[in-house]
Amino acid sequence: MTETTVQPSSTTPPQVPAAAQALVEKHREALSEATAALEARSFHSRYPESPSPKVHGEDAAPTGLKAHQETLGTTFESLSSQPTTGAWVGAERSPYGPELGVTYPQLDVAAAMQAATAAQKAWRDAGAEARAAVCVEVIDRIAARPFEMAHAVMHTSGQPFVMAFQAGGPHALDRALEAVTVALAEQRKVPESVVWEKPAKGEPIRMQKDYRVIGRGVGLVIGCNTFPTWNAYPGIFASLATGNAVVVKPHPMAILPLAITVEVAREVLAEAGFDPALVQLAPEEQGGTLAKDLALDPAVRIIDYTGGPGFGHWLETEAASAGKLVYTEKAGINTVVVDSFSDLRAATGNLAFSFSLYSGQMCTAPQNVYAKATGIATPDGELTAEEFATSLGKAITAFNKEDAKAVEILGATVNDDVRARANDFAGLADRLGGEVVLAPREVEHPTFPDAVVRTPGIILLDADKQDAYTQECFGPVVFVIRTESTEQSLQIARDTIQEHGAMTMAVYSTDEGVLADSREAAADAGVALSENLMGQIFVNQTAAFSDFHGTGANPAANAAYADAAFVSNRFRVVTTRRHV
C-alpha cells in the first residue's frame, strides 16, 4: 500500500477544455454536498420546490408564462442545428384542451448517430469530473427556467400547475443531480493511475497502470407522457455523465419539456467546448415507429424507457437480446394493506391525497387496498372492509369538494383510456364483478373547460376476483379488496407484486407484528414499503438522494433511480500498463 498510494500521472490524462474546467471549479462544492448526501441518504435538494415569488422574485412567474406562450404555435428553431430531414413534426395537444401548435425539426437519424458517435471521443477524454460539472451546469440552467418548464409539463402531461412545477422542475432536477452524483462516485472509484508493485526476488516488479473510463455508446432515452422530465432525466444524465452521447425520444404528446431540456443541454455543451451532438432530440408524432427503430440502431448501446408494459417488454426481450443495456419502468399494481389505524381520519386523508393527486396517473399512485373483511381496529371501534371503503370514499369526497381547489390536485386526465374508465365507472365495476362504493365526480375546470377532470372512484372487490384486481387500471380507480385476514392481504399483495410488479406498497397497522410481517412481504416482493403515513409524506412520492424510485426487483421496473447498478454498466474501464 505504501508506494501504490502515490498517484503517478496518467499517460492519458483528461483533456478538459478551459470553459469546462471553469465549470469544474464552479460546481465542485455542489457535487461535494450532493455526494455527502448520497452517502448518508440524507435530505438534499438543490432546487427550491416552492413556486413562491418569495423564492423566485415577482417577475419569474409572468416571465415564464410569457416564454411558454411565445413558444406556442411556433417552430422550435434552436434545434435546427441538429442534423434534420427538413421536415417539422409535432402535434401536441394539452390535456387541458388547447393544441400547443409547436413543431420540431425531424432528426436525420443516420446523420445524428454519426454526429453523436464522433462527439463522444472528446467527451470521453474530458474525464468524469469535467462531465459531471458540465451536467450540473445543464441542470442549473434548466432550473433557471422553472415557470416556463412548469407550463410545458402541465400542458403535455395534464399535471396540475404546482405539481408540474415541482415534479417537472426541482424534483426532476434533483433526480438528475442524483444520477450525476452516483455516476461520478462510480467513476471516481477507479483511480486514474497507480503504480503496482509485486514483491519479487531482488527488486520488486513495478508497473504503472492507467485506467481510462470509456462510455458504452449512444444512450437512447424514451420519454413518457405523464412525467416527461422526471422520468427522463435519470437516464439522460446517467448516460451523459458516464461518457455517452444521448438521443432523447420524447412521447409524441410530451415533446416540449424535453425540447427545452435538449436546447439547454446543447447550449451548455457548446459553451463548455464540446460538440452539442452529445444531446439530440428525436421527436415524432403519434403512430410512428421511431422508438423501435432507434432502439435497434447499432450505435445505440443503452436504452432508458418509461411507459406502457407492451413496448417495455419488447425492449426487455428484443432490444436486450440485441445486446443493448435496457433500463425500464413500466407499470404495476401499487398496493396498500390496511390492518388497523391509530388515527383513521389522518390515514384516509393521507390516502385521499395519494389517490387524488394527478388523478392516480402517477406510476407510484396506489391502486389496490387490501382490507380484512371485519375487525379493522380504529380508536373508535372496529370497521368492516366495506365501512373502511366508505370512510375512504368520504375522505376523497371531502378532499375534492370544491372544484376550483380540486383541479389544482387532480390535474387533467391524460388520455382516452383513462377517461373511458372514469366515464363508465359503473360498467367497469360490473365487468370486474365489484361494487361501486364511490363514483368518480365530474369536476369543472374554471380556466380550461375542455379538460376532463374526475375525482377517484372506489370499487369494492372480493379477494377471489383476482382477474379484476391484478391488472393496472391507470387513472382515478381505487380497488378495495376484501380479504379474510391481514395475513391473506399480505399473501395476496406479495404474490401479486411478484407476478405483476409494483412501484410502491403501504401498510397501516398499529400492531408491530403486522408491521414486521409487512416488511417481510415487501422484501419478498421486492417493493419499497411506507408504514402508517398520516402526515405530509405520501406513498407516491420519493425523495432523491434518500429514497430509491423502484427497486428493480419486481416486474414493474428492472432498475431503480439511482443506485450503482443504474450507472455502473454505462461505462467500462480500459487499462494500460507498462513497467516503470
Place this chain on the structure above:
Amino acid sequence: MTETTVQPSSTTPPQVPAAAQALVEKHREALSEATAALEARSFHSRYPESPSPKVHGEDAAPTGLKAHQETLGTTFESLSSQPTTGAWVGAERSPYGPELGVTYPQLDVAAAMQAATAAQKAWRDAGAEARAAVCVEVIDRIAARPFEMAHAVMHTSGQPFVMAFQAGGPHALDRALEAVTVALAEQRKVPESVVWEKPAKGEPIRMQKDYRVIGRGVGLVIGCNTFPTWNAYPGIFASLATGNAVVVKPHPMAILPLAITVEVAREVLAEAGFDPALVQLAPEEQGGTLAKDLALDPAVRIIDYTGGPGFGHWLETEAASAGKLVYTEKAGINTVVVDSFSDLRAATGNLAFSFSLYSGQMCTAPQNVYAKATGIATPDGELTAEEFATSLGKAITAFNKEDAKAVEILGATVNDDVRARANDFAGLADRLGGEVVLAPREVEHPTFPDAVVRTPGIILLDADKQDAYTQECFGPVVFVIRTESTEQSLQIARDTIQEHGAMTMAVYSTDEGVLADSREAAADAGVALSENLMGQIFVNQTAAFSDFHGTGANPAANAAYADAAFVSNRFRVVTTRRHV
C-alpha cells in the same frame, strides 16, 4: 447532515447465526486489507502462488497428490446430500491421457431450485458482512487443499502442473476474494438505516428509512474446460456474496475442481448455520442440454458463463431476453502490434512465453501479431515483418527446446479441434493463404505418453487476408500479419477487436507517439493494453485487485472481473420508511 449521520437501529437488523458471527470477526482484517487494495488497485494476494515445500511444508504435495489419487475411480459421495435423481454421471478424461473415473450424483433440478430458493431467505437476512465472511472462509478452506486442487485442474484442463497450481488455486482464489470484496463494498454503500429530515414549517419532517439488500435469485455459473475454477469463481462468489444461491454447472470434462469447490462451500455454509443448498453442483456428461435448461429455469435470475461464442451468444440473446442478467466471456482475437524494439531478444522471449504457456489455450493468449512489412527498428538494425516472424520463431523454438522442460509450460492440448490445427498446420496455412514460418513441434511427455503436446507454430499472412486472421484459432497458432505501416496495424487491430473482440492487446514500440496512438486504439477498441512487456509480466496474465480481466467493452466479454458493474445488479435494495 448533522442528525441524519446518527445511525438509528434498523427495524430489520441482520440475523446472523453465532458461527457466522465468529467468521465475521475472524475475517474482518482480511476483508479490510482486501478492500484497501481494491481501492488503491495495488498488489494484493492472500494465497501464496508458489508450490514450494518452504511455503506449504514437506507433506503438502504428497498429501494432496494422495487425496487426488484416492478420488479417482470413485463416486463423489459428499454431494449426495444434494437433491439427486439417483443417477451418477461423469466421464472426465485427462488431457494427459487417463480417465478420471469419478462420477457425481446427478442433480434433481426442480428439487434443487426449490431448495436453493428456500435457502436464500436466511442468507438474505444475514446481511452483507456475514455473507462476505462466510465466503472468505469458503475460499480459505479451498486454499487449504492446494495440491489436490492443482491435480484436479491439471487433469481436467490439461494445464501444466505449476500453472494448474497457480491459476487453478491461488490466482483463482484471489479473484474469488476480489469478487467478495467488490460485492461487500457495493452493499456497504447503502446504509442499513438512516433518519431523514426534511425542513418544514415548524418541526422538520423526520422519517426513519431502513435499506435492505435482497438478492436477485438463483445464480447459475457455467464453467469452462480450460479454467474450471479461475473463470467460475468470480461469478460464484459475486452471486453468493450478494445474497443469491448458486448452482454450478461445470464443463463435462472439468467437473472435479468444481465438485471440490462445491463440497467445501457446502461444508462451510452448514457449519456457519446456513443451508448448504445455497451452493449446488449440476454435473452432466458431454452432449447434454443441462446448461440451456438451467439457463431458462424460472428460478435462475443471474448467469455467468465462460466458453465458446456459440452458446455465449445464445445466452446473450435468448437468456437475456428471458430477463436473466447474463455475464459472458467468450472468445476474441488477442492482438500484438509490433512497431520497434529496444530489446528484441527480451521482447520475443516474453512473447514466446505468452504463446507457449498452456499452448495458447488461454482466453488471454495472443494470436494476431501485426507487423509493418519493413522498417521494424531494433538496436541491431531494421527488420522486415518476415524477419521479425523468424526471430519470434527462434525464440519459441529455443524456449521449448527440451521436451521435459517444455511440457511444464505447454501442458497438454485440451481437445480434438486444437489437436487438428496443430497436426495439420501446413494444411491450415494453405487454407488460410499464409506461409508457415514455424511449424509446431511434437513434444513427448515424459510421464504421460498419451498427452498430445505441441509447440506454437507461426503463419505469416498478408493484411488483405482478413478472413484468415479474424477468426479465433484456439491453441498453439500464431499469425504474424504483414501490414503497410504501424498506422495500418493499429487500424486493423482496432477494427478487428471492435468486430470480433479481444481480451488482451500488446504493443512494442520505442516511439512515444506510437504508444500514444496505441492507447487511443485500445480505448476505441475497448481492450486492455500492455506496453513493451519484456520481463516477468506477460500479456496473458492479469493481477486480481489491480488489473481488470476483460473490459466488457468489446464482443469478447460483456463484463470484467471484477468491477462494480459485475456485482451491483446482482442485488437490489428494498426501503421501508416510517415517521419518527
